[in-house]
Amino acid sequence: MPVRRRQKDLNFWEKIYIPEIAKGLALTFKTMFKPKFTMEYPEEKFIPPPSYRGRPVLVQEENGEERCVACGLCSRVCPALAIEVQAGETDREKERYPERFEINMLRCIFCGFCEEVCPEEAIVMSKDYELAFTNREDAIYGKDELLVPVKNLNERINFLRQYK
Amino acid sequence: MPKFVLNGEEIEFKPGQTIIEAARDYGITIPHFCWHPSLSVSGNCRVCLVEVEKMPKLVIACSTLAAEGMVVHTESERTIEARNAVMEFLLINHPLDCPICDEAGECKLQDYAYQHGVGESRFIEEKVHKDKRVLLGPYVMFDAERCISCSRCIRFCEEIAKDPELTFVQRGDRVTIVTYPGEQMDNPYSLNTTDICPVGALTNRDFRFKARVWEMSATKSICTGCSRGCNIEIWVRNNEILRLTPRYNPDVNGYWMCDHGRIDTFKFVNADDRVDGPHVRREGKLVKAGWDEAYSAAVSELKSFAKDEIAFLGSPHATCEDNFMLAKFARSVIGSKKIGFMRKEDASFGDDILRKNDVTPNTLGTEIIFDSYLKPTLNFNGILEAINNGKIKALFVMEEDLAANNSEIENILTKLDLLIICAVNFNKTTALADVVFPAAAYAEKNGTMVNFDGIIQRLKPAVATLELDRALDGMAMSRLDKFGTHYDRWAQGKKRDARSSWKIIAALASVMGQKMKYDMAEKVFEEMAASIDVFKGLDYDKIGESGTKIKFEPAAASK
Ligand code: SF4
Ligand code: SF4
Numbered sequence: 001m002p003v004r005r006r007q008k009d010l011n012f013w014e015k016i017y018i019p020e021i022a023k024g025l026a027l028t029f030k031t032m033f034k035p036k037f038t039m040e041y042p043e044e045k046f047i048p049p050p051s052y053r054g055r056p057v058l059v060q061e062e063n064g065e066e067r068c069v070a071c072g073l074c075s076r077v078c079p080a081l082a083i084e085v086q087a088g089e090t091d092r093e094k095e096r097y098p099e100r101f102e103i104n105m106l107r108c109i110f111c112g113f114c115e116e117v118c119p120e121e122a123i124v125m126s127k128d129y130e131l132a133f134t135n136r137e138d139a140i141y142g143k144d145e146l147l148v149p150v151k152n153l154n155e156r157i158n159f160l161r162q163y164k
Numbered sequence: 165m166p167k168f169v170l171n172g173e174e175i176e177f178k179p180g181q182t183i184i185e186a187a188r189d190y191g192i193t194i195p196h197f198c199w200h201p202s203l204s205v206s207g208n209c210r211v212c213l214v215e216v217e218k219m220p221k222l223v224i225a226c227s228t229l230a231a232e233g234m235v236v237h238t239e240s241e242r243t244i245e246a247r248n249a250v251m252e253f254l255l256i257n258h259p260l261d262c263p264i265c266d267e268a269g270e271c272k273l274q275d276y277a278y279q280h281g282v283g284e285s286r287f288i289e290e291k292v293h294k295d296k297r298v299l300l301g302p303y304v305m306f307d308a309e310r311c312i313s314c315s316r317c318i319r320f321c322e323e324i325a326k327d328p329e330l331t332f333v334q335r336g337d338r339v340t341i342v343t344y345p346g347e348q349m350d351n352p353y354s355l356n357t358t359d360i361c362p363v364g365a366l367t368n369r370d371f372r373f374k375a376r377v378w379e380m381s382a383t384k385s386i387c388t389g390c391s392r393g394c395n396i397e398i399w400v401r402n403n404e405i406l407r408l409t410p411r412y413n414p415d416v417n418g419y420w421m422c423d424h425g426r427i428d429t430f431k432f433v434n435a436d437d438r439v440d441g442p443h444v445r446r447e448g449k450l451v452k453a454g455w456d457e458a459y460s461a462a463v464s465e466l467k468s469f470a471k472d473e474i475a476f477l478g479s480p481h482a483t484c485e486d487n488f489m490l491a492k493f494a495r496s497v498i499g500s501k502k503i504g505f506m507r508k509e510d511a512s513f514g515d516d517i518l519r520k521n522d523v524t525p526n527t528l529g530t531e532i533i534f535d536s537y538l539k540p541t542l543n544f545n546g547i548l549e550a551i552n553n554g555k556i557k558a559l560f561v562m563e564e565d566l567a568a569n570n571s572e573i574e575n576i577l578t579k580l581d582l583l584i585i586c587a588v589n590f591n592k593t594t595a596l597a598d599v600v601f602p603a604a605a606y607a608e609k610n611g612t613m614v615n616f617d618g619i620i621q622r623l624k625p626a627v628a629t630l631e632l633d634r635a636l637d638g639m640a641m642s643r644l645d646k647f648g649t650h651y652d653r654w655a656q657g658k659k660r661d662a663r664s665s666w667k668i669i670a671a672l673a674s675v676m677g678q679k680m681k682y683d684m685a686e687k688v689f690e691e692m693a694a695s696i697d698v699f700k701g702l703d704y705d706k707i708g709e710s711g712t713k714i715k716f717e718p719a720a721a722s723k
């Protein structure tokens with residue numbers, strides 16, 4: 001058997017530990033009086049910058065209608081097959097609207113492709129990262145959960161216009 | 165054969181062929197919008213411009229005849245430049261509608277814009293606006309902004325449907341399509357224009373916005389709307405048929421199909437009144453039962469009749485395999501030669517284009533099988549008469565709604581002691597039945613049918629049933645089918661508990677003590693081919709995707 005050797009032989013002071021403990025405690029006491037970096041989540045919430053990719057949401061215009069025209073491109077591009085869109089016909093000028101729009105949040109990987117491909121700026125990544133479910137059905141978000149008023153999404157939309 | 169040079173290679177052509185046709189036969193597609201192989205040449209889209217040496221200007225390949233010794237370039241610098249310019253012209257006033265346009269994904273303009281376009285627009289002015297939702301007829305929706313004025317639809321109505329209904333009005337960039345005053349686009353073939361319209365200007369109202377084309381699978385099959393048997397593709401998403409489109413077969417339907425076939429022949433497959441699982445009558449009511457339970461119920465009832473008291477009705481709606489099994493069951497299990505089927509002629513249906521008065525898809529096949537395999541002693545009318553005067557007490561009906569629109573037959577059927585049915589949907593006849601077996605619809609099974617002209621063609625399953633698995637049984641699969649799990653709502657489409665009629669009959673035979681073991685329709689066909697002369701030497705591979713003619717002369721072809 002080969003003889004196992006330490007990488008570094010400890011000297012006497014290191015072997016008795018006491019100076020090392022003192023050094024460690026000194027650091028602890030010093031840090032106690034410095035400003036804090038951690039957050040007390042969930043009492044205190046983290047508000048991400050506009051570049052953050054939280055759950056994808058649908059843009060709701062001021063008149064309450066969705067922007068989406070149900071073209072299905074987000075559904076096609078989604079690498080995780082999270083999105084299902086069923087188009088329907090409407091009398092409005094845009095002709096087409098999503099009769100059903102569902103994102104399976106268990107499938108979504110927050111890649112942002114849907115946002116990137118959308119020709120209507122109708123689906124964007126939000127700042128919402130709080131996603132927890134107790135069963136699979138709850139994880140499928142329909143239009144009710146997905147539609148978010150455009151005024152709450154302006155930060156992200158401006159970010160996209162600048163960088164996309 | 166004369167020859168000319170195409171892109172440096174010498175190719176042969178038939179005298180009278182244009183450059184585009186000769187190139188197509190050789191396997192080179194010259195881009196085109198307005199040219200269509202079975203319409204007259206119009207030469208208006210200009211995208212097929214090619215360079216011919218010694219000619220001063222570029223020429224359009226669709227109307228220039230190929231000539232001996234010609235030297236043609238389809239990819240030279242001048243050609244590509246001209247093509248890009250034509251594409252730019254076509255796109256100037258074309259709306260950015262792709263996200264809301266049903267054609268997206270199968271649009272020629274989209275494809276060519278990728279292949280031959282420069283990739284960006286130099287046009288910053290306001291585009292010309294026209295009407296967006298114009299109903300031209302009962303099924304066809306027109307979007308004037310998308311139209312590229314190729315005139316295919318106009319020529320189709322004139323030349324194929326033989327019913328001129330459309331025309332251009334206005335000039336220049338205001339040009340648009342209208343129906344003639346007082347006319348509607350209501351010819352029985354109108355929806356073919358939605359297939360040949362190279363853009364999304366004409367769309368099918370019935371299919372409008374139902375799905376994007378890339379979400380569906382397409383299965384090659386045939387239409388069951390009449391005895392023409394037009395070749396079609398069945399488009400399915402989430403195990404539901406959403407549309408049918410014609411498939412090219414020069415011997416049967418060319419490029420076309422009729423609107424009845426396209427609109428009315430698939431909805432019953434998706435309908436809510438499908439027979440789902442076997443049903444047995446108990447205390448006067450049809451109740452759902454297990455397969456084995458229904459088999460033994462049917463058999464024990466059948467056994468209580470003498471063989472002279474039992475008759476069979478096959479169906480020209482069912483496949484050859486189904487009818488052959490029924491005939492075999494009658495002959496070797498029961499020992500009866502009383503077999504017939506109900507013919508359906510509709511004198512107002514046929515025309516000189518595709519539609520036939522005989523509105524059942526497999527009349528000829530059923531007739532050949534019954535006549536040559538069994539030589540029936542009683543035909544359809546004879547059987548009804550024998551039921552009426554009490555000689556026949558038990559009837560086995562396969563895939564036929566006898567009582568539909570016929571109260572006389574309905575009355576006769578009530579005289580039966582036993583009525584066993586294989587049915588696709590619940591109907592007036594199943595309401596009288598004692599045992600109902602759920603039959604797979606034409607889109608849920610393999611099989612063959614013989615059209616009026618003696619061409620035998622294949623049906624292929626496009627919709628999965630409980631016992632037919634999309635992946636394991638080699639059915640067409642879309643991307644969604646490939647990756648869906650049973651947790652995904654978009655992959656939970658309804659699968660019915662139905663089986664091909666031949667399978668049901670073979671199982672009944674086995675319960676009656678005569679083992680019939682076929683694991684697939686192909687095996688049934690093999691046996692049929694071995695025992696009926698007309699089908700000798702045929703198999704599924706030989707029939708292939710476009711069918712083959714059987715050795716049989718149809719008596720005085722009916723319309
Ligand atoms: S973020 Fe990515 S994974 Fe999530 S829905 Fe959009 S495309 Fe699909
Ligand atoms: S890409 Fe945009 S417009 Fe198209 S379906 Fe998705 S959200 Fe709607």
Ligand code: SF4
Nearest residue numbers: 311312314315317361
């Ligand atoms: S509607 Fe379609 S087929 Fe008819 S002229 Fe316009 S582009 Fe051509």
Ligand code: SF4
Nearest residue numbers: 387389390394422425
């Ligand atoms: S002509 Fe007959 S077979 Fe052809 S599409 Fe019409 S109904 Fe179907």
